[in-house]
Amino acid sequence: MSTVRTKELIHAYIQLPGVLRENFSELRSQAKETLDNCAFPTKKDEEWRFTDLKSITANKFESVDTGITQAELELDEFHLPEATHSRLVFIDGNFSPTHSAIEGMPDGVIVGNLSDFSENEQLRSHLGSMTNYDDDVFVPLNDVNFQDGTFIYVPKETVIEQPIHILNVFTDRNHPHFVTPRVLFVGEMYSKATIIEEHIGLSDNVYLNVPVNEFRLYSGAHVHHARIQRDSKNASHVSRPVAMLDAHAEYHSYTICLGAKLFRNEPRVIQNAEEVDFTVDGLVLIDGEQIADTHSIMDHRFSHGNSHQLHKVVVNDQAHSIFNGKIFVAKDAQKIDSFQENRNLLISDTGKVNTKPQLEIFADDVRCSHGATIGQLQDEEVFYLQSRGLTEQKSRELLVYAFALESVESMAVKSVEELLLKEVIAYTNRD
Amino acid sequence: MLEIRNLHAVVEGEELEILKGVNLTVNKGEIHAIMGPNGSGKSTLSKVVSGHPEYEVTEGTILFEGEDITEMDADERAHLGLFLAFQYPVEVPGITNKTLLREAYNTIARANEREELDPLEFEDYLVSKLEIIEMKDEFLNRSINTGFSGGEKKKNEIFQMAVLNPRLSFLDETDSGLDIDALKLVSDGVNKIASPENAIVMITHYQRLLNYIKPDFVHVMLDGKIVKSGDISLAVELEANGYDQMQKELA
Numbered sequence: 001m002s003t004v005r006t007k008e009l010i011h012a013y014i015q016l017p018g019v020l021r022e023n024f025s026e027l028r029s030q031a032k033e034t035l036d037n038c039a040f041p042t043k044k045d046e047e048w049r050f051t052d053l054k055s056i057t058a059n060k061f062e063s064v065d066t067g068i069t070q071a072e073l074e075l076d077e078f079h080l081p082e083a084t085h086s087r088l089v090f091i092d093g094n095f096s097p098t099h100s101a102i103e104g105m106p107d108g109v110i111v112g113n114l115s116d117f118s119e120n121e122q123l124r125s126h127l128g129s130m131t132n133y134d135d136d137v138f139v140p141l142n143d144v145n146f147q148d149g150t151f152i153y154v155p156k157e158t159v160i161e162q163p164i165h166i167l168n169v170f171t172d173r174n175h176p177h178f179v180t181p182r183v184l185f186v187g188e189m190y191s192k193a194t195i196i197e198e199h200i201g202l203s204d205n206v207y208l209n210v211p212v213n214e215f216r217l218y219s220g221a222h223v224h225h226a227r228i229q230r231d232s233k234n235a236s237h238v239s240r241p242v243a244m245l246d247a248h249a250e251y252h253s254y255t256i257c258l259g260a261k262l263f264r265n266e267p268r269v270i271q272n273a274e275e276v277d278f279t280v281d282g283l284v285l286i287d288g289e290q291i292a293d294t295h296s297i298m299d300h301r302f303s304h305g306n307s308h309q310l311h312k313v314v315v316n317d318q319a320h321s322i323f324n325g326k327i328f329v330a331k332d333a334q335k336i337d338s339f340q341e342n343r344n345l346l347i348s349d350t351g352k353v354n355t356k357p358q359l360e361i362f363a364d365d366v367r368c369s370h371g372a373t374i375g376q377l378q379d380e381e382v383f384y385l386q387s388r389g390l391t392e393q394k395s396r397e398l399l400v401y402a403f404a405l406e407s408v409e410s411m412a413v414k415s416v417e418e419l420l421l422k423e424v425i426a427y428t429n430r431d
Numbered sequence: 432m433l434e435i436r437n438l439h440a441v442v443e444g445e446e447l448e449i450l451k452g453v454n455l456t457v458n459k460g461e462i463h464a465i466m467g468p469n470g471s472g473k474s475t476l477s478k479v480v481s482g483h484p485e486y487e488v489t490e491g492t493i494l495f496e497g498e499d500i501t502e503m504d505a506d507e508r509a510h511l512g513l514f515l516a517f518q519y520p521v522e523v524p525g526i527t528n529k530t531l532l533r534e535a536y537n538t539i540a541r542a543n544e545r546e547e548l549d550p551l552e553f554e555d556y557l558v559s560k561l562e563i564i565e566m567k568d569e570f571l572n573r574s575i576n577t578g579f580s581g582g583e584k585k586k587n588e589i590f591q592m593a594v595l596n597p598r599l600s601f602l603d604e605t606d607s608g609l610d611i612d613a614l615k616l617v618s619d620g621v622n623k624i625a626s627p628e629n630a631i632v633m634i635t636h637y638q639r640l641l642n643y644i645k646p647d648f649v650h651v652m653l654d655g656k657i658v659k660s661g662d663i664s665l666a667v668e669l670e671a672n673g674y675d676q677m678q679k680e681l682a
Contacts, residue, residue: 379485384521387481388535388591389509389542398534402525402574 007039008057010137014178014208015062021147023118027128031143038137045135050322050354051293055236055262061178061208064092066147071098075169078200080415083165086111088150090168092207093179095148099167106158114149114182122153122186130214130242133266138238142180142212149182154191154221163194163413170201170209170232178208185214187221187249194224196416201232201259209260213241217249219273224252224412228420231259233288239265247273254410257284257292258423268297271333275304282309283407285427287316287348295324298340300333303363309340312407314400315351316430322354327368329361336366344374345403347396397428432496432630433457433480433599439490440479449475451655452491457599460627464641465634466666467652468674473634474518476652477601481515482508495599509535510542512598516588516605518634523575528587529557531575532594539595560593564620582613589620600624602633606640618643638670653678 010016016035020028040057041048070091079087088111089099095113102111110117117123131139150166168181187193199209209231217223223243231237237260243251257263269278284292298307313321323342344353357370377399385395401424408420433456440450449472457463467473479486480493482505493501500508523531536556537547548556557571564586576584585605592600602621606614621644625631633640641649641663649665650657653674658681659665669677 378521381521381523383483383485383505384517384523385531385535386505387483387509387515387517388531388595389506389539390531390534391506391538392504394534394538395506398526398530399523402523405525 007042009038010035010040010141013040013057013060014141015060016144017063020144023115024127027143031140034140035137035144038135038140040137047295047324051262051264052291052320053262055234056208059176059206059208061176063145064094064173064177064179066094068092068094069096069098070171071096073099073169073171075099075167078167078169078198080163080165080196080413082413082415083163083196086160086162087165087167088113090148090166090181092171092173092177093146093148093168093181106160108155109158109160110151110153111164112151114151114184115147117151120151123151123184126186126214126216127184130216130244130270131212131240133240138210139212139240142182142210142240145178145180146182146212150184152183152185152193152195154187154193156188157190158188159192160194163196166195166197168199168209168211170199170205170207170235172203172205173207176206176208178210181209181211183211183213185216185223187215187217187223189218190220192222194412196226196228196413198228198230199237199259200230201235204232204234206234207232209235209237211239211241215241215243215251217243217245217251219246220248221246222250225254226411226413226416227253227255228416229255229257229259229263231263233259233261233290235260236262237264239267241265242268242270243278244270244272245276245278247275250277252279253281254279254407255282256407256420257282257286258427260290262291264293264295266295266297268299269307270299271301271305274302277306278308280307280309281407281410282311283404284311284313284321285404285424286314286319286321287427287430288319289317290319291322292319293322297326297328298338300327300329300336300338302330303332303334303336305333305336305338307336307338310407311342312404313342313344313353314404314427315344315346315353316348318348318350318352320352323372324356324358325370326358326360327370329363329366329368331362333363334365336363336368338366338368340368340370342372344372345400346374346376347400400428401425432459434494435480435491436494437491438479438488438493440475440486440488443485443487448489449486449655450479453655453657455650455657457630457632459630461630461648462625462644462646463630463632463648463650464646464666465632465650465652465657466636466638466669469636471652472655473652474603477515477603477632477634480601481505481513506538510539514592514595514597514600516592516600516602518604518607520576520584520588522577522579524577526575527572528575529571532557532591535595557594560590563593563623564590565616566590581608582610585609585613585617586620589617589624593620593624597629599630600632602631604634604636606635606637614640615643638666641666651677653681
């Protein structure tokens with residue numbers, strides 16, 4: 001006899017706003033309908049079977065009132081010198097004009113708060129157009145709830161020289177709250193931009209961070225996108241970053257995971273025309289009881305695409321890393337060159353790693369390589385360094401640092417590279 | 432300088448003895464060669480003396496400058512002035528030669544209450560040592576031994592030795608896998624480093640290395656013990672008659 005198990009809906013864990021927000025009503029009402037009918041994931045779902053969602057389901061998260069500004073909050077330490085005049089700051093999801101600074105952008109460029117541009121044609125036609133995740137409650141949650149967010153529009157053949165820093169900070173609100181950061185980026189033909197997207201928990205408070213990013217790159221557009229997740233160690237973070245690329249577009253993304261109790265990242269890059277080039281690299285440094293889960297999709301729908309994914313992970317204590325890397329190559333998408341590698345370094349006896357490359361290739365003339373390794377520091381390497389006079393501790397630190405370094409060196413922005421080096425050193429020195 | 436007394440050792444957690452009572456004395460200014468067939472325990476001896484955690488000393492002592500170092504960690508031994516040139520130098524991607532050597536040099540300096548070198552001073556110091564082994568300076572910024580040829584790896588060991596300036600060096604099969612030009616270069620380097628103030632112990636299977644680095648003493652190791660000691664003529668005898676002959680004579 002079988003029993004039908006009723007699954008919980010998202011309402012069991014998240015207190016949605018009672019009345020739908022007024023703008024983007026079509027997007028929101030569709031999302032609301034999904035939320036009312038779509039079950040919250042559990043370990044019984046194939047895509048979630050390794051991921052312990054306790055840090056979400058043990059709480060009831062409330063939304064944050066809109067329009068609250070916290071002008072007195074001191075955030076200077078998080079500023080990037082390269083982005084002094086190209087910074088957008090969101091505090092618990094609310095845009096903070098006093099902390100933000102946008103000056104000297106080229107003609108026609110828009111960098112600003114989404115809710116100020118709700119009548120903009122580009123925004124209206126792109127928002128919600130790329131985030132088609134199956135059986136998903138998190139995109140609809142963001143759709144229903146987001147108010148402020150980032151809107152970037154780069155006109156044809158325009159280059160934004162300075163990196164744009166999107167700084168999301170999370171304060172202690174005395175009650176678990178949820179925040180839904182949103183980014184919409186539209187890059188017209190042969191435009192160019194660098195985006196640094198950061199998530200920082202200001203204390204060890206409990207919150208749920210559900211960002212959704214949509215990046216639309218038209219022909220020949222180039223984007224370098226660094227995502228740095230330094231959420232509170234008690235936070236949960238579920239990300240949905242999507243990029244859609246037309247011919248000759250290049251999108252290079254690097255996700256660094258340092259914080260959060262639970263991090264579930266689902267980057268997705270869609271090749272929407274011939275000849276594109278993209279990167280979906282990741283670096284994960286976790287310890288304690290952190291869970292970091294990456295489920296990525298590199299979706300080649302047309303011929304002549306290059307993709308690269310190096311996902312590096314260091315696991316200490318009882319932390320748990322999960323990787324599921326899907327590469328899709330459609331039937332007529334020939335001459336695809338795709339590289340995927342997941343390298344895991346376990347530096348405790350109690351850490352855990354699940355890794356699964358998943359290639360679904362329907363074309364016959366492609367080159368797709370994939371690999372996954374799980375290793376520990378080699379005794380012979382430690383002894384080699386020790387025999388040269390380094391302490392055992394220092395030798396181990398240096399080896400972990402060397403493992404992580406490769407990913408950090410890809411950050412195009414000097415101060416971000418330096419920041420990450422400090423984080424890597426702090427991680428290796430933790431014991 | 433070094434005094435090894437009745438040294439017995441096993442692989443950690445195993446019963447089988449690999450060293451079965453080694454005695455060896457090395458004085459300042461001397462060059463020694465330890466020869467022996469595969470499996471005789473000569474490489475193990477160099478690892479045990481430099482503190483490899485894989486081995487456990489079950490009996491005997493190792494004295495260095497009068498101090499008992501038998502139970503010391505490898506890094507503490509390095510601080511006292513011991514150095515091991517590895518038979519198989521380890522590749523460490525992501526850490527440059529320069530980073531390792533500066534960290535090592537300054538750690539040893541700190542342990543000995545000598546002044547550390549700042550990055551610029553250290554750069555000059557490193558460059559001054561390059562000529563010993565005819566190395567190009569781009570070598571310094573490459574990851575340790577990563578993608579190096581066999582010969583480059585051995586050269587790098589001798590370069591590290593030149594930079595760290597140890598009091599006693601064990602060279603474990605430094606000649607293996609070197610062609611004749613590389614062998615000459617590496618030997619020249621060792622001869623430049625050798626001084627009345629330091630000592631060198633070469634571990635080798637073949638006599639050929641001894642044509643380039645002249646030892647004061649030659650020891651033969653068989654089955655975990657030093658069975659015969661003498662001068663260079665012992666090496667010549669071994670080359671002519673082989674280890675089997677010597678084993679028979681001794682039996």
